[in-house]
Amino acid sequence: MTTKTLADYDFETGEVLLLDKPLTWTSFDVVRKVKSALRIKKIGHAGTLDPLATGLLILCTGKKTKEIDLIQAQEKEYAGTFRLGETTPSFDLETAVDMARPYGHLTDEQIWEATGPFTGVIQQTPPIFSAVKVDGKRAYELARTGQEAEIKAKTVEIKTFEITRIALPEVDFRVVCSKGTYIRSLARDLGVALGCGAHLTRLVRTRIGEHRVEDAFSLEAIEALRPPRPEGEGPARPRRERPSTAPNRVGLQYYAALQADALAAQQHQHDAPAKPETPTE
Known part of the structure; x- marks a missing residue:
């Protein structure tokens, strides 16, 4: 530090x-x-x-x-997690799963080898849920209203793409790449290469230059570190703090729902009686 x-x-x-x-x-x-x-x-x-x-x-x-x-x-470095066997329109958790395919047959060697074609200078197509402009509009604006848009591929450089953990269906990774690289697109492309689909479930940017x-x-x-309000200045408008599990923007409701389900499951487990009951369907 x-x-x-x-x-x-x-x-x-x-x-x-x-x-x-x-x-x-x-x-x-x-x-x-x-x-x-x-x-x-x-x-x-x-x-x-x-x-x-x-x-x-x-x-x-x-x-x-x-x-x-x-x-x-400057170059960027990321770490995160892909989930194999499922795809989403946004290539991450912003939207719901739209397709599921088998992944259990994959070996560690197959997964490691599949990263090879995605290193070096490559052509990458950004997600439809991105800020790329299409006919003067942001692509995500079209996507969220159900409109289709043709996204052109762009040249990026991926210097390092390594798999750091395999615990199917989860795959952890580390990527070092150039400006403009979409890790969500890398998830999509790896899923296509493996024939089972994939999407991004966790992403941390660890370095810039x-x-x-x-x-x-x-x-x-x-x-x-907030300084005190100067004497005589009117009262500050109350700040609306962002809730940790309920984002208020269109496109993140699915993520909020996932968090709500997880919290509900935890609460159910906490409230469950000590004496086991006959399970019901």
């Missing part, structure tokens, strides 16, 4: 701030929260991170906003 504390930062003049983005928050959510908490006039982020991803999000303030493009161009998530601050640490 860096020895520099938040109190040492001069945000108005310009700083590069590393944050560990919480689950379900958009990158814009984080920027808005930090801007409000620290009362920074000029701030932006260097590389979007999906709401269902966590990990390193880099914020630039003041004069350091001029470095955003430079930081965005030389910046690492281990050196990142939490939003709680940022909030703790």
